[in-house]
Amino acid sequence: MREAVATLRQELEGRGISRRDFVGFCSGVAALLGLPRSVSAQIAQALETKPKPVLVWLEFQDCAGNSESFLRASKPTAADIILDLLSVDYHETIMAAAGHQAEAALAGTIKANQGSYIVVVEGSIPTGAGGAYCTIGGKSALQIAREVCGGALAVISVGTCAAFGGLPAASPNPTGALGVGEAVPGIRTLINLPACPVNAENLTAVIAYFITFGKWPATDRLNRPLFAYGKTIHDACTRRAHFDAGQYVEQFGDAGHRVGYCLYKVGCKGPVTYQNCPNVQWNEGTNWPIGCGHPCIGCAEPYFWDRMTPFYAHLTGIPGFDAAADIDKIGLYATAAVAATFTAHGLVQLGRRTYDRRKQAGATAPPDPPSGPPAEPPDTTPAADAAQKGAAS
Amino acid sequence: MAAEAHGAHEGPLVPVYVWDLVVRLTHWAIVLSMLVLTVTGIDIARPFLHGASGTAGFITGYVRIVHFYAAMVFSLAVFARVVWMFLGPRRSGWRQFVPVTRRRQRDLIGTFLFYIMLRPAPPPAVGHNPLAGLTYVAVFGLYAVMILTGFALYSVSAYTSYMSMWQVLLPVFHGPQGARWLHHVVMWLLLGFGVHHFASALLTARVEKNGTFDSIFSGYKFLPRDRKPDDA
Numbered sequence A: 001m002r003e004a005v006a007t008l009r010q011e012l013e014g015r016g017i018s019r020r021d022f023v024g025f026c027s028g029v030a031a032l033l034g035l036p037r038s039v040s041a042q043i044a045q046a047l048e049t050k051p052k053p054v055l056v057w058l059e060f061q062d063c064a065g066n067s068e069s070f071l072r073a074s075k076p077t078a079a080d081i082i083l084d085l086l087s088v089d090y091h092e093t094i095m096a097a098a099g100h101q102a103e104a105a106l107a108g109t110i111k112a113n114q115g116s117y118i119v120v121v122e123g124s125i126p127t128g129a130g131g132a133y134c135t136i137g138g139k140s141a142l143q144i145a146r147e148v149c150g151g152a153l154a155v156i157s158v159g160t161c162a163a164f165g166g167l168p169a170a171s172p173n174p175t176g177a178l179g180v181g182e183a184v185p186g187i188r189t190l191i192n193l194p195a196c197p198v199n200a201e202n203l204t205a206v207i208a209y210f211i212t213f214g215k216w217p218a219t220d221r222l223n224r225p226l227f228a229y230g231k232t233i234h235d236a237c238t239r240r241a242h243f244d245a246g247q248y249v250e251q252f253g254d255a256g257h258r259v260g261y262c263l264y265k266v267g268c269k270g271p272v273t274y275q276n277c278p279n280v281q282w283n284e285g286t287n288w289p290i291g292c293g294h295p296c297i298g299c300a301e302p303y304f305w306d307r308m309t310p311f312y313a314h315l316t317g318i319p320g321f322d323a324a325a326d327i328d329k330i331g332l333y334a335t336a337a338v339a340a341t342f343t344a345h346g347l348v349q350l351g352r353r354t355y356d357r358r359k360q361a362g363a364t365a366p367p368d369p370p371s372g373p374p375a376e377p378p379d380t381t382p383a384a385d386a387a388q389k390g391a392a393s
Numbered sequence B: 001m002a003a004e005a006h007g008a009h010e011g012p013l014v015p016v017y018v019w020d021l022v023v024r025l026t027h028w029a030i031v032l033s034m035l036v037l038t039v040t041g042i043d044i045a046r047p048f049l050h051g052a053s054g055t056a057g058f059i060t061g062y063v064r065i066v067h068f069y070a071a072m073v074f075s076l077a078v079f080a081r082v083v084w085m086f087l088g089p090r091r092s093g094w095r096q097f098v099p100v101t102r103r104r105q106r107d108l109i110g111t112f113l114f115y116i117m118l119r120p121a122p123p124p125a126v127g128h129n130p131l132a133g134l135t136y137v138a139v140f141g142l143y144a145v146m147i148l149t150g151f152a153l154y155s156v157s158a159y160t161s162y163m164s165m166w167q168v169l170l171p172v173f174h175g176p177q178g179a180r181w182l183h184h185v186v187m188w189l190l191l192g193f194g195v196h197h198f199a200s201a202l203l204t205a206r207v208e209k210n211g212t213f214d215s216i217f218s219g220y221k222f223l224p225r226d227r228k229p230d231d232a
């Protein structure tokens, strides 16, 4: 590892980040992690004194949106600080080296830091056609991921593509794209930070947590850190009071939309999406989708492109029907059809009974026309049969 | 009482006690809770009970709470009924549902032929006829789907309560949105069944004249004196 100890302060100052900014950043991280304010001093101390972990950033089937989200932070806070916290030894988008040099840097880093470097993966890994859909320097993404992730201390999958396959894995998934966890089983520590793109603050917090405490934050069944994905958007939403009060946007641009009512009826997936958007927001807390009047599309959930669409409807359609078909209409018609069938069946049945009875009455004129279940030939004994006939008539 | 009313013009038909108290109580608990669950469920899916704009009501909030209480009644009633299939008297037992005997398997077809009017009379039955019994197996399966998807949906917001254990079900349903979809679609299947069930109960009562419709209130059906108890 590089000896970068104690120079962090100078580095930050060189970038115009004051001590005050830095402490503010640390308490922001503590708050995001749900830790008491007092911990921010511990975080600050750790960040200033502990050795920088070595980090390798891999990009596969992606749009570089996560890198963008991370690097284009409008204020020199999260990204700058985190870049100074880390020794980023390989990142195709931002590194100076290219071609063979870059490949050599990657190989060198892995070798020199076996078992102690951190990998951030952006983008999904195609497994179709022997991995031919995505190759870098003659190696498939799958090969690279196996080599690099295999010897890592931890792998952080940023964005829904790296975490769960994301857009490339959307039906019909032509490249056989998988998330990192699925494509490379047996990773020592896997942290998934889904969302489209990842929220840079969550990535920063995960790394700061690791540097401070020497371990990784607690995660759920899908390897998502609980501090960021422990609650649904709906359960922390600023519009939740409108949901409970039954005040909904019925149509974009209507009166309710203008005063900020709940977006449930225009397809909001906040109730089925785990992420801390309402608390952290985006672009240094400038705003977030629901805050500016757009329903949540559930971008942080696995397979959201298939499972959360249509984005502006409450539910997915029924297979075999038009994607926008209304389940409730289909259900209502089906229920009405059942009712109609039974009414018709009943009328026919009763009509036939009446007809039979009349005919029998005319033909043999017994004192009392049979009305109950008539003789039942095949499965009763003749005696019982006869008795039944008697009983019924 | 009811016996006289029917016996009067049916002559030798005799009342037979088929539905014990547990069967009738759970039946009606399921019907009533399902009605409440359906109305509140539709409002949860596409709210139509609106808060008057400008007032701070808690309408959807209350609707969800009513849904959850009705869900408790429903789940417990279904659970009790299933347990009763193994503990209760024979007419409530699971053999009424799953056609394990040769006889019931044969009557299954006979009943079907009767229903599609290819046979003049149904094979004799006392409790559920075999076809109805088999249908109820499917219906109980749908109940199970409703209960499991409902619990999974509930677990989404049950952060600290023991109900959060049902989160293990979420992946099975493709996440909460998948659970919601299934919960919604199966509601319509159950509504379709409900209409069918109500209509055929009326129809059977009219055509077979055996008091089937009233039996779920009183417990008695009116059957030919000789119909043996194992005409199950």
Ligand code: HEM
Pocket (backbone or CB within 6 Å): A271, A314, A315, B034, B037, B038, B040, B041, B042, B044, B045, B064, B067, B068, B071, B072, B074, B075, B146, B147, B149, B150, B151, B153, B154, B155, B180, B181, B183, B184, B187, B190
């Ligand atoms: C026959 C029984 C039931 C019917 C007809 C029914 C119907 C519905 C419907 C239509 C919805 C709305 C789904 C959507 O968002 O599109 C719903 C939501 C829900 N139901 Fe049920 N339900 C039943 C039983 C249950 C049970 C047993 C539970 C168990 C706890 C349950 C818990 C829930 C929950 C948690 C929600 C989501 C509420 C929300 O999103 O705020 N339901 N139900």
Ligand code: SF4
Pocket (backbone or CB within 6 Å): A233, A234, A235, A237, A238, A239, A240, A241, A243, A261, A262, A263, A264, A268, A269, A270, A271, A290, A296
């Ligand atoms: S806007 Fe979406 S997340 Fe917010 S309360 Fe309404 S449904 Fe829930």
